[in-house]
Amino acid sequence: MKGAPQTIAPLTWVFLVLLGLIWGASFFFARIAVEQVPPLTLVLLRVFLAAVALHLYLWGRHNLYRELLARWRAFILLGTVNNVIPFTLIFVGQTEIGAGLAATLNATTPLFTVIIANRLTTDEKMTIAKLAGCLLGLAGTAVLIGPSAATGLGAPIWAQLAIIGAAISYGFAAIYIKTLRQLPPTVTATGQLTASSLVMLPLVLFVDHPWTLEMPSPDIIAAILMLAVVSTSLGYILYFRIIRDAGATSGSIVTLLVPPSAILLGVVFLGEQLSLEAVVGFMLIACGLLVIDGRVTAHFQKNN
Numbered sequence: 001m002k003g004a005p006q007t008i009a010p011l012t013w014v015f016l017v018l019l020g021l022i023w024g025a026s027f028f029f030a031r032i033a034v035e036q037v038p039p040l041t042l043v044l045l046r047v048f049l050a051a052v053a054l055h056l057y058l059w060g061r062h063n064l065y066r067e068l069l070a071r072w073r074a075f076i077l078l079g080t081v082n083n084v085i086p087f088t089l090i091f092v093g094q095t096e097i098g099a100g101l102a103a104t105l106n107a108t109t110p111l112f113t114v115i116i117a118n119r120l121t122t123d124e125k126m127t128i129a130k131l132a133g134c135l136l137g138l139a140g141t142a143v144l145i146g147p148s149a150a151t152g153l154g155a156p157i158w159a160q161l162a163i164i165g166a167a168i169s170y171g172f173a174a175i176y177i178k179t180l181r182q183l184p185p186t187v188t189a190t191g192q193l194t195a196s197s198l199v200m201l202p203l204v205l206f207v208d209h210p211w212t213l214e215m216p217s218p219d220i221i222a223a224i225l226m227l228a229v230v231s232t233s234l235g236y237i238l239y240f241r242i243i244r245d246a247g248a249t250s251g252s253i254v255t256l257l258v259p260p261s262a263i264l265l266g267v268v269f270l271g272e273q274l275s276l277e278a279v280v281g282f283m284l285i286a287c288g289l290l291v292i293d294g295r296v297t298a299h300f301q302k303n304n
Contacts, residue, residue: 008293012246019238019254024261026231032223036216038208039091042224044200047083049228050236051193054186057233062187071191074180078188079195082173084203086166093162103259105163107141110134110292112171113252120175124247129291136288137256144259144281170255174248177240185240192236253292256285 008016033042058064068075094102111134118126180188204210216224243251260282267274 020257020261029223029227044204047196050232054190075191075195083196086169089162089166096159109167109255110252116171133288133292140284146277181244188240189236
């Protein structure tokens with residue numbers, strides 16, 4: 001294992017925490033929207049409306065359409081690996097297993113990203129600290145979610161492998177994003193979401209027959225708009241900024257921050273109780289993030 005300890009800049013930590021809150025909130029919006037909208041159609045609405053919002057925001061800036069045309073193959077690949085494949089695998093897997101186990105399996109994303117980055121990059125080699133931090137974070141996620149993390153362990157192995165497959169897909173996407181780091185994060189986000197919309201459209205037409213669906217109620221429409229504009233448009237801008245500034249591994253650890261963010265939002269806004277298991281899980285995740293950050297490792301090596 002190679003690589004000197006590298007620390008994550010304070011501003012990057014701010015973006016990571018903010019992104020964890022934004023993607024944690026997405027569970028609230030999705031939970032409301034999925035009551036009336038089929039999952040695949042919801043995915044299409046999420047990426048399409050997010051893409052529209054970004055097109056409007058970037059109109060006439062950053063040579064957007066020249067970049068989209070010049071790099072359309074790259075954006076199709078990124079949209080497929082970072083949205084279409086993982087979203088589909090997660091939905092398929094959750095037909096057989098509970099959300100708790102799905103979230104725990106999805107939290108393996110940083111671990112797979114570390115392994116993939118070690119093989120495919122020269123600047124993000126695997127270290128004991130990174131592995132230890134990812135494993136601590138994964139353990140913390142399992143403890144945080146509690147008994148529901150084990151719900152579905154008796155389900156077909158293919159369902160569990162589907163969620164793991166999504167985590168691996170996210171890992172490859174995090175590495176591939178680095179090839180587009182010369183672009184502004186807003187352009188990368190727009191390109192990916194536009195491409196994802198084009199890929200998802202025929203899938204939704206074939207599976208969900210959206211022309212047969214009823215018009216959603218106003219509160220469902222509001223939830224979809226929040227999911228698209230806040231959780232997706234803003235979320236991916238932050239995500240691509242993090243990867244550009246701090247690398248694929250740093251970007252992937254946001255999957256460790258999403259479950260505690262969702263629980264804290266439930267405590268603050270829904271009056272839910274914070275269990276002892278949640279507190280222990282928070283502490284384990286925090287320890288894992290500190291180890292991944294590199295400052296603890298650097299201090300230890302300096303004094304030994």
